[in-house]
Amino acid sequence: MAAGMFMPEALACPGWEYAGKLYKELKSRDTLSFEAWKLFLEAFPDQSELSHNFRLEIHEVITCWPSIVKSISTLDTNALTNFCANGLTLDLAKLISLTAIPTLTALIHTNPSQRRTHPLTGNAIRDWCRAVREKNAFPNLKLLYLxxxxxxxxxxxxxxxxxxxxxxLALVGIERAGSHSSIKASGTCGQWQRTTANREHKLNKTMRDTQKTIAEKTKALYTYACRVRESQTADTSGASEVEQPVLTLSCYAPRSTRDASTATWFIRRHLAPGEPQKRALIVLDHQNDGARGTKKHKIRQAKQCDVGILLDSFGNPPASDLKDYYALQS
Incomplete structure (x- = not known):
């Protein structure tokens, strides 16, 4: 289908009953291009049947990254975008470029080798998150896997x-080679709570399921993230979002570079009124009785944790509500 030969109005005129047949025919023949898909989306922005997974070769993503990001960033805001970066090296520049995509709802990155070759350092994470804050980016991102x-x-x-x-953001998975988290199961960290051991097992099982595509795994995890957000914020928009058209872009890479390992999972919890969220400033006075006299070193913690975390998490509200929620989901 030559996308340039059609206008959205031409597709919308006969209605989805007829345009849908053309769409399904293109999908069945595996000839649906991204430009053609965008035309259907413009003509039928609320049609959930337009959900589609485009699989990209890893070399295509690397060489065409700027144009891919630009194309996705101009999508109708009614659509949701899931990006599954299998085997791709996501450096700071690429992560920041993703902030231009307001429709991004899920970002899954599986490439264990990057921990050795191009690890995401603490400074890179800080700078990426700072860019998100300054640009008011990722208004819809609920699921993140690093x-x-x-x-x-x-x-x-x-x-x-x-x-x-x-x-x-409502659900975060942090994958490492081993379990190094200082946060125990069901333990809290500011706005975040680690899931129960049982829930964490189920989430990791979903990521490692070899019978499902990465698009199917992402859909399952995203649905759970929406439920978490609803339970914490009384936000009922998640139910309707799942029915919106979803564009999934998944990179195809060798299995060794895309297999998921064991991750530690966290959900965002609702902060009780009065709980601190500000960055902490710690001042350490080091007394030196030598020839140079007294020295004072002010050390600013770049960690954006609340004061309760730095003081051994005192005063955290009980997690009984979350445990009840998990029991319902088991």
């Missing part, structure tokens, strides 16, 4: 503090 943080890099408590800049 695999490139080195095993002995920034601790989860620091990463989660930075990720609090993401306004809609």
């Amino acid at each position: 695999c490139s943080i080195p095993d002995h890099g920034s601790p989860d408590i620091t990463v989660l503090g930075h990720l609090s800049n993401f306004p809609a």
Whole structure:
């Protein structure tokens, strides 16, 4: 189908009953191009049957990254966008470029080798999250899976503090080679709570399911993220979002570079009134009785944790409500 030969109005005129047949025919023949898909979306912005997964070769993503991001950033805001970066090296520049996509709802990154070759450092995470805050980006991103943080890099408590800049984020998976999280199962960290051991097992099982495509895994995890957000914020928009057209872009890469390992999962919890969220400033006075006299070193913690975390998490509200929610979901 030559997309340039059609206008959205021409597709919309006969209605979905007829245009839908053409759409299904293109899908069945595997000839549906991205430009053609965009035309259908413009003509029928609320048609959930337009949900589609475009699989991209890894070399295509690397060479065409700017044009891919630009194309997605201009999509109708009624559509949702899931990006499954299998085997792709996501450096700081690429992560920041994704902030131009307001429809991004899920970002899944599976490439364990990046932890060794191009790890996502603490400074990179901080700068990315700062860019998100300054640009008011990712208004719809609810699901995030990171695999490139080195095993002995920034601790989860620091990463989660930075990720609090993401306004809609509800579910985060942090994959490392081993279990290094200082946050125990069901433990809290500012706005975040680690899932129960049972729930974490189920989420990791979903990621490792070899019978499902990455698009299917992402859909399952995103649906759960919407439920978490609804339970915490009384936001009922998630139910309707699942029915919106969803564009999924998934990179195809060798299995060794895209297999998921074990992740630590966190959900965003509702902060009780009066709970602090500000960045902490710690001042350490080091007394030196030598020839140079007294020295004072002011050390600013870049971790965006609340004061309760730095003081051993005193005063955190009980997690009984969340446990009841998990029981219903089991």
